[in-house]
Amino acid sequence: MVHVVDAPVERLGARMPERPVWACSVRSDLTWAQAGRRVVVATGVAPDAIRRPAG
Known part of the structure; x- marks a missing residue:
């Protein structure tokens, strides 16, 4: 799977x-x-971000 995802960049x-x-x-x-x-x-970088207002 990694190869499939990386293929366009490798080209x-x-x-x-x-x-x-x-x-x-x-x-x-x-x-x-x-x-x-x-x-x-989704990535877990800031799991509470959805509760904070944008901006």
């Missing part, structure tokens, strides 16, 4: 970024805040 060869890059298309600050909170809660 970049020398242009491959040195550090991981996460891209997320959003339409507003509110959408970005909601997406960010969901990510930090």
Whole structure:
């Protein structure tokens, strides 16, 4: 599974970024805040983030 996820980046060869890059298309600050909170809660980085207001 890891190979499947890494394959598109590995095809970049020398242009491959040195550090991981996460891209997320959003339409507003509110959408970005909601997406960010969901990510930090899901990953366990900030499990209580969903209870804090955005901004």
